Amino acid sequence: MKDEAYSAEFTQAPDAEEYIDPEHLRKIKRHPCFNEAARHKLGRIHLPVAPRCNIKCGYCVRRYDCVHETLPGVTSRVLTSIEALDRVREAIARFPNIEVAAVAGPGDPLANEETFSTFRLLRESFPYLQFCMSTNGLLLPERLDSLSSLGVSTITVTMSAVDPAIGKHIYRWVRYRGKYLRGVEAAGLLLSRQIAGIKGAVDRGIVVKVNSVMIPSLNDEHLIEVAKKARELGAYMQNIMPLIPQGEFAHLSPPSPAHRKQVQDACADIIKQMRHCRQCRADAVGLINHDLSRTLALK
Numbered sequence: 001m002k003d004e005a006y007s008a009e010f011t012q013a014p015d016a017e018e019y020i021d022p023e024h025l026r027k028i029k030r031h032p033c034f035n036e037a038a039r040h041k042l043g044r045i046h047l048p049v050a051p052r053c054n055i056k057c058g059y060c061v062r063r064y065d066c067v068h069e070t071l072p073g074v075t076s077r078v079l080t081s082i083e084a085l086d087r088v089r090e091a092i093a094r095f096p097n098i099e100v101a102a103v104a105g106p107g108d109p110l111a112n113e114e115t116f117s118t119f120r121l122l123r124e125s126f127p128y129l130q131f132c133m134s135t136n137g138l139l140l141p142e143r144l145d146s147l148s149s150l151g152v153s154t155i156t157v158t159m160s161a162v163d164p165a166i167g168k169h170i171y172r173w174v175r176y177r178g179k180y181l182r183g184v185e186a187a188g189l190l191l192s193r194q195i196a197g198i199k200g201a202v203d204r205g206i207v208v209k210v211n212s213v214m215i216p217s218l219n220d221e222h223l224i225e226v227a228k229k230a231r232e233l234g235a236y237m238q239n240i241m242p243l244i245p246q247g248e249f250a251h252l253s254p255p256s257p258a259h260r261k262q263v264q265d266a267c268a269d270i271i272k273q274m275r276h277c278r279q280c281r282a283d284a285v286g287l288i289n290h291d292l293s294r295t296l297a298l299k
Contacts, residue, residue, distance in 0.1 A: 046283055
């Protein structure tokens with residue numbers, strides 16, 4: 001068990017007029033994504049064990065065997081659960097400041113059984129690590145009991161619209177229980193599952209961050225409604241990420257830093273904002289501002 005003595009150093013004081021549940025604070029104070037005060041000294045490792053995805057977002061391009069890009073969904077190689085365990089063991093031996101083990105792709109973790117087998121193996125070998133996961137939320141309601149029993153303490157749900165009329169332009173299709181859905185029907189189903197999943201996670205004591213991809217002219221003015229829904233459901237934080245023009249959205253322009261800040265500032269009156277995200281690779285290792293994934297090459 002790691003020494004807890006220095007953990008108080010990373011306790012981030014609540015914002016003015018904001019109350020943070022003590023149990024939530026305990027879970028996030030050593031998590032560099034959820035607590036900015038920890039990001040300069042504490043690291044995380046993303047384990048790329050989840051290649052399959054059950055939705056198609058217009059901005060998403062998942063690339064394997066790629067070491068030259070630093071984008072979400074990019075990894076040098078997809079790992080098995082055993083390989084992921086070995087990678088964590090090697091990473092901690094070389095970079096002992098790693099506190100969080102996460103599965104963030106390159107597909108959706110909940111659509112891959114390898115996510116759960118990986119967490120089981122890690123719980124046996126590294127019981128002090130904090131477990132984290134990112135998901136689109138489609139399967140979250142039915143997977144919550146398993147995640148809770150494995151000790152997953154923080155979850156990120158990517159929710160970029162709370163109006164299916166807007167969501168239908170973001171999601172090309174949703175595959176659920178063997179059926180492909182498109183348009184408003186797909187966006188509406190995904191939204192209902194995200195809402196149920198976030199609420200269920202919060203009810204189980206899991207700390208939730210909502211990621212929202214900011215797409216100018218499509219959802220930029222709508223993100224304040226996403227912030228309101230996230231707060232209503234009990235999420236702790238929102239992370240507004242700029243669009244990376246690629247895939248079907250390659251022709252669009254990302255928001256300017258000033259425009260994004262304006263939206264973040266407006267949403268900050270509703271829910272805490274994450275402002276230090278670097279939109280990390282699915283195999284990122286180390287500090288948020290210093291990715292060591294190339295140093296710890298996937299063999």
